[in-house]
Amino acid sequence: MGLKNLQKYTFFGQRKKGAAILKTETKKHTFRHNMPKFLIKIIKWLESIDPSTQETDAGGGRNVTFYLLSPQKGVYIEVDDRIAGALDIPRNHVYKMDIYGQNEDSIRQIVKMVNDQWKEGILAHLDLKKIEKKFKISSEEVISSWNQFLIT
Numbered sequence: 391m392g393l394k395n396l397q398k399y400t401f402f403g404q405r406k407k408g409a410a411i412l413k414t415e416t417k418k419h420t421f422r423h424n425m426p427k428f429l430i431k432i433i434k435w436l437e438s439i440d441p442s443t444q445e446t447d448a449g450g451g452r453n454v455t456f457y458l459l460s461p462q463k464g465v466y467i468e469v470d471d472r473i474a475g476a477l478d479i480p481r482n483h484v485y486k487m488d489i490y491g492q493n494e495d496s497i498r499q500i501v502k503m504v505n506d507q508w509k510e511g512i513l514a515h516l517d518l519k520k521i522e523k524k525f526k527i528s529s530e531e532v533i534s535s536w537n538q539f540l541i542t
Contacts, residue, residue: 396466396490399497399539402521402532403487405471405480406507424478426485428504429456429469435503436460452478464492467500474520484521494539501539512536 405426425447436443440462447456458467468488475482487504491497505512513536518529 396464396492397494399489399491399535401487401489401501401504401535402516402525402527403485403504403512404516404521405483405485406515424454424471424483425456426469426471426483428507429458431503432467432500433458435499436463436465439463463496465496465500466490472524474517474524481517482520484517484524486525498539501536505536505540511540513540 406428433443433445436458440460442462443458443460445456445458447454449455452473454471456467456469456471458465460466467490470486470488471483472485473482474484489497489500508515513533516532518532521527521532522529
């Protein structure tokens, strides 16, 4: 597929309250870990375009990484999901999502799916302090990465 030739885009976010699925069953795999619902939506979209889409997860405890690969669409996604609080509850999960893609239209569609979880959009619901602490990134960088694809 030429992953080295794909452009990388990074986004940081936080799960929606109540938006995790344990042992999620998709068409091809059963994930062992809690998965954000937005990933299910992305998987279904990619599979509708590219039946060869593959997904898996790795890790455990307080950190899990989800991997999605759509060779025909030219998209590879890694979601590094971490618990940033004492309890394993959705609002304490923060993530770094790296999307590698051949064109910005695919990236824009994925970003829109994540943003559309909330009526007011994702930026209104981020606990930037948790994201900053867990990933050592500034809130300005977090907001800028989303706005690059949300503002048209």
